[in-house]
Amino acid sequence: MGNGLREPLRELANKCSLPAALEAMGERWSFLILRASFNGLHHFEEFQSELGIARNILANRLGRLVDHGILARTPVADDRRKIEYRLTDKGFALLPTMVALRQWGERWETGTPATPVLVDTRDRKPIAPVQVMSHDGRALDKGDLVWALPEDVAEAGGLRAAE
Amino acid sequence: MGNGLREPLRELANKCSLPAALEAMGERWSFLILRASFNGLHHFEEFQSELGIARNILANRLGRLVDHGILARTPVADDRRKIEYRLTDKGFALLPTMVALRQWGERWETGTPATPVLVDTRDRKPIAPVQVMSHDGRALDKGDLVWALPEDVAEAGGLRAAE
DNA sequence: CAGCATAGGTTTCTAGTTGCAACCGGAAAC
DNA sequence: GTTTCCGGTTGCAACTAGAAACCTATGCTG
Numbered sequence: 001m002g003n004g005l006r007e008p009l010r011e012l013a014n015k016c017s018l019p020a021a022l023e024a025m026g027e028r029w030s031f032l033i034l035r036a037s038f039n040g041l042h043h044f045e046e047f048q049s050e051l052g053i054a055r056n057i058l059a060n061r062l063g064r065l066v067d068h069g070i071l072a073r074t075p076v077a078d079d080r081r082k083i084e085y086r087l088t089d090k091g092f093a094l095l096p097t098m099v100a101l102r103q104w105g106e107r108w109e110t111g112t113p114a115t116p117v118l119v120d121t122r123d124r125k126p127i128a129p130v131q132v133m134s135h136d137g138r139a140l141d142k143g144d145l146v147w148a149l150p151e152d153v154a155e156a157g158g159l160r161a162a163e
Numbered sequence: 164m165g166n167g168l169r170e171p172l173r174e175l176a177n178k179c180s181l182p183a184a185l186e187a188m189g190e191r192w193s194f195l196i197l198r199a200s201f202n203g204l205h206h207f208e209e210f211q212s213e214l215g216i217a218r219n220i221l222a223n224r225l226g227r228l229v230d231h232g233i234l235a236r237t238p239v240a241d242d243r244r245k246i247e248y249r250l251t252d253k254g255f256a257l258l259p260t261m262v263a264l265r266q267w268g269e270r271w272e273t274g275t276p277a278t279p280v281l282v283d284t285r286d287r288k289p290i291a292p293v294q295v296m297s298h299d300g301r302a303l304d305k306g307d308l309v310w311a312l313p314e315d316v317a318e319a320g321g322l323r324a325a326e
Numbered sequence: 327c328a329g330c331a332t333a334g335g336t337t338t339c340t341a342g343t344t345g346c347a348a349c350c351g352g353a354a355a356c
Numbered sequence: 357g358t359t360t361c362c363g364g365t366t367g368c369a370a371c372t373a374g375a376a377a378c379c380t381a382t383g384c385t386g
Contacts, residue, residue: 097264105185
């Protein structure tokens with residue numbers, strides 16, 4: 001009733017890629033480690049002291065993120081004790097997700113604009129709220145969205161069509 | 164080095180709202196329950212059979228989502244055995260996050276366009292990929308973003324300014 | 327080179343979480 | 357009034373998170 005947002009889902013698990021995404025990022029510390037990565041942290045001890053995470057868990061999470069191709073693990077040439085963890089393109093592609101989640105937290109949980117802000121380099125103005133948009137750039141809201149099966153989808157320039 | 168994305172973070176926990184967001188949504192099944200809610204499921208048994216989640220965990224997660232104001236729990240008038248769980252505005256506001264995460268999963272994990280697609284009601288075309296945008300609507304990429312402290316932020320129309 | 331510090335883990339042990347299965351209590355259906 | 361349905365709770369086994377100590381390889385200092 002009311003919202004047009006109803007997916008004809010039967011079995012959820014094998015169709016939706018949300019479970020797949022959560023398998024990579026769904027564990028307790030994953031998003032915070034990712035955030036720290038976005039913020040220029042690259043080393044085990046940096047993550048550990050900044051996040052206050054237990055060392056064994058950190059080792060496990062870093063390994064998992066590396067396995068999933070979200071971080072790349074490379075020994076540092078100059079100091080062979082050190083390991084560098086860096087975001088891959090795949091890891092960097094999580095930025096919109098992370099920003100969306102953080103903005104939601106700002107708006108609905110903490111209420112504050114959150115001290116360090118992401119700004120556009122060009123004009124140093126804060127980024128816009130992350131939104132769901134149509135293929136031609138209109139912001140879409142509750143009433144503007146429906147779930148559709150592939151055969152009901154009009155071919156569009158927003159996504160490569162599935163042939 | 165190279166990417167301009169470096170936040171001057173010292174203590175992360177008390178400033179960033181990501182931890183707060185994760186407290187509400189960071190647990191194993193939370194996002195999948197949310198997704199099911201977006202898809203029009205409203206009842207305990209529906210969630211249970213659709214997700215295959217253990218009953219005690221489901222009860223716990225639903226309770227937690229209700230506590231956080233993401234779902235509203237209301238007994239059904241007609242059949243007083245039944246309880247309805249519905250998304251609140253706060254819960255609905257997680258749509259961009261969920262879509263972003265799902266799109267990431269499609270692009271980088273499953274590789275498939277994921278069977279039921281979110282489309283614009285107006286033209287039945289699929290929604291655009293969720294992106295980080297500037298206040299005036301340009302898509303921002305790796306090199307276009309920096310973290311800034313409030314005093315370094317130019318006042319802008321994209322977000323209500325923090326005064 | 328000896329001796330200490332540092333980086334990145336691993337091990338151990340404890341406490342909490344997850345998951346299955348069985349049970350329960352009130353409300354409807356028959 | 358017995359049976360079924362809905363939304364849980366309870367008990368118990370397996371797994372996972374967390375704190376702290378320990379370990380190994382490297383680098384640094386004298």
